[in-house]
Amino acid sequence: MTSGMNSVAAGDVNPGRALYIDGAWGPASSPVSLPVVDPASEAVIAELAAATAADLDRAVVAARAALPAFSATPVSDRRALLERIHALILERAEPLAQVLSREMGAAISHARAAHVPLAAAHVRAAADVLATYPFLTMRGTTAIVREPIGVCGLITPWNWPLYQITAKVAPALAAGCTVVLKPSELSPLNALLFTEIMHDAGTPPGVLNLVNGTGPEIGAAMAAHPGIDMISITGSNRAGVLVAQAAAVTVKRVTQELGGKSPNVFLPDADVPRAVPLGVMAAFRNAGQSCSAPTRMIVPRARMAEVEAIARATAGAIIVGDPSDGKTVLGPIANRAQFERVQAMIAVGIAEGATLVCGGLGRPEGRTRGFYVRPTIFSGVTRTMRVAQEEIFGPVLCIMPYDDIDEAVDIANDTVFGLGGHVQGDDIERARDVARRIRTGQVHLNHPAWDPHAPFGGYKRSGNGREYGVFGVEEYLETKAILGYA
Incomplete structure (x- = not known):
């Protein structure tokens, strides 16, 4: 376990580790900080610096610079990366569970039995998809090629925070995309631990970038950013609508996992x-x-x-x-x-x-x-x-x-x-x-x-698109036809 993981578990967040951009930790450009509240005691257990639009721009630049090389990596390399990430999540399961319990109130038994292992299962499922997925198929003389959509902005919620991070990051990486991740400002500490896992697993610089901040500022900026090709959001219906409206100007793909009344x-x-x-x-x-x-x-x-x-x-x-x-x-x-x-x-x-x-x-x-x-x-x-x-x-x-x-x-x-x-x-x-x-x-x-391979997503106002397994990976792929290929 790294010293950074110890400090996060204790709630002492180093201000110099507010952002993770281009393979390195660094401070946010704003002095504004966001409190992290323990819902059991109502006490502030950490202060996390809030990113600015300028910080987001740096993250997008890093993700775009990393995209050509990462999207061209052999499928076997991406699968091996996911397997290393999966192994490290399981190895560090206890500090992850402790942080989740502290910052969002999950019963420690539930954090250990569900939040962490199910999050790891999403990574395992994405790696399994890569074992057999046909990125090129033939229809007569025409080739149907599935290619990474590009830079993906991922916005994750506070209720199943680590679980939703892996449900988005793992298939995006499996597809060959690069990522800018914005976790919920209400339960962000697990994202710091996950980012350390990504770093320690050997994720190339720029492939994963972490920006902490509020939805109205950073989430909205991500949705409107011309350098981001796709947004995946899990959150409230109100947030999903606002993200879709902001994203419409640049005609980017938006997948939404929103509310339910099952x-x-x-x-x-x-x-x-x-x-x-x-x-x-x-x-x-x-x-x-x-x-x-x-x-x-x-x-x-x-x-x-x-x-x-x-x-x-x-x-x-x-x-x-x-x-x-x-x-x-x-x-x-x-x-x-x-x-x-x-x-x-x-x-x-x-x-x-x-x-x-x-x-x-x-x-x-x-x-x-x-x-x-x-x-x-x-x-x-x-x-x-x-x-x-x-x-x-x-x-x-x-x-x-x-x-x-x-x-x-x-x-x-x-x-x-x-x-x-x-x-x-x-x-x-x-x-x-x-x-x-x-x-x-x-x-x-x-x-x-x-x-974990069953597609998950909604009809009606519960959202658009699907997550988990092959269906989740395909949300991060474009479809290209090459006629006369054979």
């Missing part, structure tokens, strides 16, 4: 005792701060009482507490603004007349500081309620009744979002049919294992 449809033959606890925990994983979390549990009206009782018992057994405690299941919400949003939406659900099964307003008993939220379940929720339509992004679940399967599908699709979905049912053919009728980018049948 349904979990229980068919009449669903194994309720098994599926309800899994559904509650899926909705509440990462303290409910997952864009694809199945936060609308759509169940047969005749089974509402049974579902409510099991859901209440499941939520009641969840340990909410200090994220550094290995027994904690849910830590705090990652930041104050989101904590206040969750509290406001719980108040809305109560005011709208939804039945409060458990949880409610305020912090859990015994918690006077920190952005802790009581795991909250509403029942009798109707599709017109705000809690059924708006993304809450906290541990809040809505149970919604239906009378027939057509109505269940209609409720599932009655949202502006279309990111994820779940279907529970013993009759697999009927479950498959319902899955095909749900308009989302992913559907999970009976809580299957996670697949």
Whole structure:
């Protein structure tokens, strides 16, 4: 472990290591710093210098200068680089988990079991794609060539920060692109550790450049920058729209992974005792701060009482507490603004007349500081309620009744979002049919294992484009036809 990793883990960020440009760490050109707040204690644990537009320009210049050589590297070299990055993430898993727990409140057990290993899996998946991907195919005498799109601006969120960094950086590198990365200013410390891993893995100078800063300043500048060929953003719908508008002037490609309000449809033959606890925990994983979390549990009206009782018992057994405690299941919400949003939406659900099964307003008993939220379940929720339509992004679940399967599908699709979905049912053919009728980018049948190669992305206002596996790599490629090639 390097001394830089030790200092970041301790929260002491060297101001001379605010930016990573052209293979070297350096200070930002502005004296403005951004506080990093521990959501468990509400204390400032680090100050990180904010980049300026001039810093971004230097990063783009470095990325453009590195592009010709890196895009021409043999596929085997890029695969070997990704394999070294993967190995170093696993080797440094514990300091990564500790930083994630400290800066965004993930329970340390969840950081160790999910945040870090799933982030590593994205790198592994990109390396695996390169083992067989056909960058040149023939159609008669015409060659179809897939080439790197160029310099990519990557904007990542605060809720799954390392996971989303690797989901973008790994396929971009696999494609042969160079990168300018802007992590969320609310949880940026893990990005410093990841950048050290990239450096230590032997990433050529200029291939990865890190600029820290706010979305309104650096994110907007990236989207409008003529030297950036593509933007990939994971974030709120508001941020996604603003990025797309700014990027339109230079006609760059924009991929967006945005909000969600994912349904979990229980068919009449669903194994309720098994599926309800899994559904509650899926909705509440990462303290409910997952864009694809199945936060609308759509169940047969005749089974509402049974579902409510099991859901209440499941939520009641969840340990909410200090994220550094290995027994904690849910830590705090990652930041104050989101904590206040969750509290406001719980108040809305109560005011709208939804039945409060458990949880409610305020912090859990015994918690006077920190952005802790009581795991909250509403029942009798109707599709017109705000809690059924708006993304809450906290541990809040809505149970919604239906009378027939057509109505269940209609409720599932009655949202502006279309990111994820779940279907529970013993009759697999009927479950498959319902899955095909749900308009989302992913559907999970009976809580299957996670697949890092399955394409992930949204219909409707949940975004454009896909991530993960070969589909993620192809977002970073252009298609060229060479006629008369054979």
